[in-house]
Amino acid sequence: MLNISDNNKPKLQSLDKYKTIQNLNNKAQYKVLNRIIALIALIGIGALFLPWTQNISGSGAVTTLKPNQRPQSIQSVISGRIEKWYVQEGDFVNKGDTILFISEIKEDYMDPNLVENTKNQVNAKKQSLQSYGSKVTTLSNQISSIEIEKKLKLEQANNKIKQSLLKIKSDSIDLVAAKTHLKIANTQYNRSLQLNLEGLKPMTDVEEKRLKLQEVDAKIITQENKLLTSKNEYINSKVETNRINAEYAEKVAKAQSDQYTALSNQYDTQAQVSKLENQYANYSIRNGMYYIKAAQNGYINRVLQSGIGETIKEGTPIVTVMPAVYDIAVETYVSPIDLPLIRRGEKVRVWFDGWPTIVFSGWPDISYGTFGGKIVAIENFISDNGKYRVLIAPDKNEANWPQRLNIGAGAQTIALLDTVPIWFEIWRTLNGFPPNYYKNETKAKK
Structure with missing residues (x-):
C-alpha cells in the first residue's frame, strides 16, 4: 500500500514506558554530557561572530x-679553447678579475702577429692616401699653371692679331699712296709727252717720266702683295688663337682627368684605411677577450664548463656569479x-x-x-x-x-x-x- 491516506499512518508509541529509557534519564553523567554539548554549541555559535x-x-x-644583483652567468663573447682557470667554486672575485684564459680556434685569427701586421697595413695605406693627396695637389697646381700659360699665350696671340690689323691698315695706306703716286706719274708722263710733241720738252725727259710711271706701277703690285700678306697673317693669328684654346683645353682636360682619377683612388684608399682601422680595432679588442673577467664583485657559485682543452662557442655560459652586495x-x-x-x-x-x-x-x-x-x-x-x-x-x-x-x-x-x-x-x-x-x-x- 502507498499509505496515502491519514488513516493508514501507524501510531508511534512513546519510549518512556520502558525501564531502560527511564534509567538513562536518571543518570547524572548523561546530564553533564548534555550540558557540555550545549556549552560547546553555544561557544561555537559565539565564535562565528568573532x-x-x-x-x-x-x-x-x-x-x-x-x-x-641577481645571480648571473658569465659568457664567452668569442669561441675558443679553455687553457687555464684562475678561480674555483666559492672564490670571491672583484670586478675585472680574470676567471679563465682561452685560446683561439678560428684559423682567421691564429696569426700571433695579426694585430701588428694589420697596423702595418693601416700605416701603409695611410702613406698611400697621403701620396694620392699630394698627387691631387700637384695636378691642381699643374692645372693652374696651364691656365696661366694659356692666358699668356692668348694675350700673345691677341697682340699678334692687333699687329696684323695695324699692318693691314699700314699696307692699305701705302697702297693708297702708291696709287696716288701712279696717278701723279701718269699725269707727269702725259704732260711731258704733250710738251715733247709741241717741242718744248726733249725726248729724254719723256723717257724718264715713262720709267718713273713703270716704277710706280710696279710698286702698286708690290704693295697689293704686302696687303694680302698682312691679311693672311691676320687670318693666321686668329687660327693660332683657336689652336691655343683647343691645345690648352686638351691639356686642362687631361690634367683634370688625372686629378679625378687620383681623387677616386684617394677616396678608395681612404675607405680601405677605415676598413683596416676597423679590423685593427676589432683584432685588438678580440685579443683582450681571451681573458674572461668578472663583471662585478661576487662569489663564484658554479662552474658550468670544466677541464682544459675543452672548446666553447660564443655566448656559452661558463660560470655563475652571485653579487656580493x-x-x-x-x-x-x-x-x-x-x-x-x-x-x-x-x-x-x-x-x-x-x-x-x-x-x-x-x-x-x-x-x-x-x-x-x-x-x-x-x-x-x-x-x-x-x-x-x-x-x-x-x-x-x-x-x-x-x-x-x-x-x-x-x-x-x-x-x-x-x-x-x-x-x-x-x-x-x-x-x-x-x-x-x-x-x-x-x-x-x-
Missing part, C-alpha cells in the same frame, strides 16, 4: 630587488581572482622557510616570526604556473629581515584585507566570492 581578517596568501622565494626581496605568486585586490605600496606579512614562525592568518596580531614587506612591482602578464608574480621589498618602518637569508629560499606571504565575522568568511569561502578589499580612509581622502 572578527576575522581576510587575507590573500601566496608562496614564492627570496630574490633580489634589482636585476643586476644586493638588496633582498621576495617574489610571490597570487591567483588571478586575487590580483585586482593587490596594489603597489600595500603592506604584506612575510615569513621564511627555516625560521621559527607561528602564523594565524585570521589574527595577524597574535602571529609570531613574520616580517613586514611592501609591494613594489606587480607583473601584468600571467606566469607559466597560472598565477601573477608580485615583488615585495622590506618595509623600512618595521623590523629588518634576517641577514642570513639565501637567494632562492622559500617564503610565504599574506596580504591583509578587511576584517569580517568568521561566519561571513565561511559563507564567502563556500560560495567562492573574492575577499573584501580594505580601503584606508586616509588614503582615500588624499
Whole structure:
C-alpha cells in the first residue's frame, strides 16, 4: 500500500514506558554530557561572530630587488679553447678579475702577429692616401699653371692679331699712296709727252717720266702683295688663337682627368684605411677577450664548463656569479581572482622557510616570526604556473629581515584585507566570492 491516506499512518508509541529509557534519564553523567554539548554549541555559535581578517596568501622565494644583483652567468663573447682557470667554486672575485684564459680556434685569427701586421697595413695605406693627396695637389697646381700659360699665350696671340690689323691698315695706306703716286706719274708722263710733241720738252725727259710711271706701277703690285700678306697673317693669328684654346683645353682636360682619377683612388684608399682601422680595432679588442673577467664583485657559485682543452662557442655560459652586495626581496605568486585586490605600496606579512614562525592568518596580531614587506612591482602578464608574480621589498618602518637569508629560499606571504565575522568568511569561502578589499580612509581622502 502507498499509505496515502491519514488513516493508514501507524501510531508511534512513546519510549518512556520502558525501564531502560527511564534509567538513562536518571543518570547524572548523561546530564553533564548534555550540558557540555550545549556549552560547546553555544561557544561555537559565539565564535562565528568573532572578527576575522581576510587575507590573500601566496608562496614564492627570496630574490633580489634589482636585476643586476641577481645571480648571473658569465659568457664567452668569442669561441675558443679553455687553457687555464684562475678561480674555483666559492672564490670571491672583484670586478675585472680574470676567471679563465682561452685560446683561439678560428684559423682567421691564429696569426700571433695579426694585430701588428694589420697596423702595418693601416700605416701603409695611410702613406698611400697621403701620396694620392699630394698627387691631387700637384695636378691642381699643374692645372693652374696651364691656365696661366694659356692666358699668356692668348694675350700673345691677341697682340699678334692687333699687329696684323695695324699692318693691314699700314699696307692699305701705302697702297693708297702708291696709287696716288701712279696717278701723279701718269699725269707727269702725259704732260711731258704733250710738251715733247709741241717741242718744248726733249725726248729724254719723256723717257724718264715713262720709267718713273713703270716704277710706280710696279710698286702698286708690290704693295697689293704686302696687303694680302698682312691679311693672311691676320687670318693666321686668329687660327693660332683657336689652336691655343683647343691645345690648352686638351691639356686642362687631361690634367683634370688625372686629378679625378687620383681623387677616386684617394677616396678608395681612404675607405680601405677605415676598413683596416676597423679590423685593427676589432683584432685588438678580440685579443683582450681571451681573458674572461668578472663583471662585478661576487662569489663564484658554479662552474658550468670544466677541464682544459675543452672548446666553447660564443655566448656559452661558463660560470655563475652571485653579487656580493644586493638588496633582498621576495617574489610571490597570487591567483588571478586575487590580483585586482593587490596594489603597489600595500603592506604584506612575510615569513621564511627555516625560521621559527607561528602564523594565524585570521589574527595577524597574535602571529609570531613574520616580517613586514611592501609591494613594489606587480607583473601584468600571467606566469607559466597560472598565477601573477608580485615583488615585495622590506618595509623600512618595521623590523629588518634576517641577514642570513639565501637567494632562492622559500617564503610565504599574506596580504591583509578587511576584517569580517568568521561566519561571513565561511559563507564567502563556500560560495567562492573574492575577499573584501580594505580601503584606508586616509588614503582615500588624499
